[in-house]
Amino acid sequence: MRYLAFFFIGLAGVGVALIQPDDQSPQAQRAAIRETMARHGYAASGRLDIGKALTIAKFSSPTCEDVRVLPVSILFQETALLRKSESADDDRAFFYINKAWKDDASNNVALSHLSQRFLQMIRLRPDPAIDTMLYIVSPKKCGVPQVDWSKFWGQRADI
Amino acid sequence: MRIAAHGLDLRFATRFAQGPIAWAVWIFFARYLADAWRGSDASLGHLANLGIFQLLAWMVTLVLVARGDETRRPSGLAASLIGLISLTAVLPDDNASWVGLSALAAYIFFSFPRDRNLRAAAAVMLALATQLFWGRILFELVAFRIEILDAKLAADLLSLLHHSVSLQDNLLATDTHQIVIYEACTSFHNISIAMLAWVAITKFFRPVWRSADLATAAVLIVVTVAMNSLRLFLMASSAPGLLDYWHVGLGSQMINASLSALITVTCLWSVRSGSAP
Numbered sequence: 078m079r080y081l082a083f084f085f086i087g088l089a090g091v092g093v094a095l096i097q098p099d100d101q102s103p104q105a106q107r108a109a110i111r112e113t114m115a116r117h118g119y120a121a122s123g124r125l126d127i128g129k130a131l132t133i134a135k136f137s138s139p140t141c142e143d144v145r146v147l148p149v150s151i152l153f154q155e156t157a158l159l160r161k162s163e164s165a166d167d168d169r170a171f172f173y174i175n176k177a178w179k180d181d182a183s184n185n186v187a188l189s190h191l192s193q194r195f196l197q198m199i200r201l202r203p204d205p206a207i208d209t210m211l212y213i214v215s216p217k218k219c220g221v222p223q224v225d226w227s228k229f230w231g232q233r234a235d236i
Numbered sequence: 237m238r239i240a241a242h243g244l245d246l247r248f249a250t251r252f253a254q255g256p257i258a259w260a261v262w263i264f265f266a267r268y269l270a271d272a273w274r275g276s277d278a279s280l281g282h283l284a285n286l287g288i289f290q291l292l293a294w295m296v297t298l299v300l301v302a303r304g305d306e307t308r309r310p311s312g313l314a315a316s317l318i319g320l321i322s323l324t325a326v327l328p329d330d331n332a333s334w335v336g337l338s339a340l341a342a343y344i345f346f347s348f349p350r351d352r353n354l355r356a357a358a359a360v361m362l363a364l365a366t367q368l369f370w371g372r373i374l375f376e377l378v379a380f381r382i383e384i385l386d387a388k389l390a391a392d393l394l395s396l397l398h399h400s401v402s403l404q405d406n407l408l409a410t411d412t413h414q415i416v417i418y419e420a421c422t423s424f425h426n427i428s429i430a431m432l433a434w435v436a437i438t439k440f441f442r443p444v445w446r447s448a449d450l451a452t453a454a455v456l457i458v459v460t461v462a463m464n465s466l467r468l469f470l471m472a473s474s475a476p477g478l479l480d481y482w483h484v485g486l487g488s489q490m491i492n493a494s495l496s497a498l499i500t501v502t503c504l505w506s507v508r509s510g511s512a513p
Contacts, residue, residue, distance in 0.1 A: 083259035090325035094270035152379040157407035187376040
C-alpha cells in the first residue's frame with residue numbers, strides 16, 4: 078500500500094502546484110497601489126520616468142502633493158536610480174509587509190523576507206512570500222503617508 | 237480487501253521497480269515541473285525555458301538513485317520517514333519542496349554511508365536545492381554588494397579599453413547611456429548554475445569526489461565571471477540601439493549558449509582527464 082501512497086502524494090503535489098495563484102504582475106501591483114492610495118484620499122497625479130528602467134506613480138491629496146510610490150525589489154537594486162529622483166526636502170521609506178525602514182536596510186529586509194518565506198511554508202495558505210517592497214517618497218512637510226497596504230500584500234496584512 | 241490492496245501494491249511496485257527514495261525523487265521532480273508549468277503561462281513552448289542544467293540535474297539524480305542499492309524491501313519505518321519527507325511536496329509554498337529534497341539528501345547521507353551512487357544522488361539533490369532555494373537566501377544578504385562588484389568589473393574593462401565611464405553603486409554610465417545591474421545580470425546567478433552543472437556532470441560520471449574537482453570549480457567560476465563581465469561590457473559599450481541585442485536579444489542568447497557550452501566542456505574534460513584542467 079505504501080507505494081500507492083507515494084503515487085497519491087505525487088499526484089496531490091502536482092495538483093496543489095497547479096492551483097496556486099500566479100505571482101502578482103506589475104500591472105496588478107500598480108492597480109493595487111492606485112486603489113489603496115485612492116481609499117486614503119490620494120488621487121493619481123501623473124508619473125515620473127527614470128530612464129527606461131523605472132516609472133514612479135505620483136499621487137496628491139488636498140493636504141499633501143507629490144507623494145511618489147513604487148514597488149521595488151527587496152534587494153535594493155534600484156537605489157542608485159531612485160536617488161536621482163529624490164531631493165533634500167523629501168522623506169522616504171521602504172515598506173515590507175508589517176515593517177518600515179527609512180534607510181537602505183538591506184540586511185533587515187532580507188531577514189524579514191527570509192522569516193516570511195519559512196512562515197509561509199508552514200501556513201497552509203496559497204500566498205508566496207512576496208519579494209517586492211514599497212518605496213514611498215513624500216515632501217518633508219507632510220511626512221510619509223500612513224496607509225494601510227493590506228490590499229497590496231494580499232492576505233498577508235495580519236502577519 | 238487487505239490482500240487485494242497488497243496485490244495491487246505489489247503490481248504497482250513491480251511495474252515501476254522503485255524504492256521509496258526513487259518515489260520521493262519522482263514526487264519532487266513532478267512538483268518542480270508542475271510549478272514551472274504554472275509559472276510559464278502553462279504552455280509547452282514556455283516549458284522549454286526550464287533551466288537545461290536543472291533538468292540535467294534531475295535526470296542525473298534519477299539515474300544515480302536507480303544505480304544505487306536502495307533495498308527493495310525497506311523497513312516500514314524508513315518508508316514512513318521518506319513518505320513524511322515527501323509530504324512537503326504537497327504544501328502550497330513551492331519552497332517547501334526544496335527543504336524536503338534537502339531533508340531527503342540528509343537522510344541518504346546518514347542511512348547509506350557506503351552506497352556511492354546514492355550519496356552522489358544526494359549531492360546532486362543538495363546542489364539543486366542550493367541553486368533554487370538555499371543559494372537565493374544567501375544571495376539576498378549579499379546581492380547588492382555583488383551587483384556593485386559586477387558593475388565595477390565591467391567599468392574596469394571599459395576604462396581599460398579607453399571608454400569614458402562613471403560608476404555609482406550598480407549604475408554604470410557611459411557617454412551615451414546608463415545601465416543598472418540587477419539580480420539576474422549578476423555573475424552570482426550564473427555561477428550558481430555553473431556549480432549545479434559541475435556537481436551533476438561530475439557525479440554522473442564519477443560518484444566519488446577528487447581534490448582536483450575543486451580546481452574545476454575554480455575554473456568554472458573564473459570563466460563565468462569573465463563571460464558575465466564581457467556581456468555587461470558589450471551592453472555598456474555598444475550603441476544605445478544595440479542594448480537590447482546584448483540584454484535580451486540574439487547577442488544575449490549567443491553569450492548564454494557559449495557559456496553553457498563552456499561549462500559543459502570544462503566539466504566533461506575534467507571528468508574524462510581525471511584531473512582538473
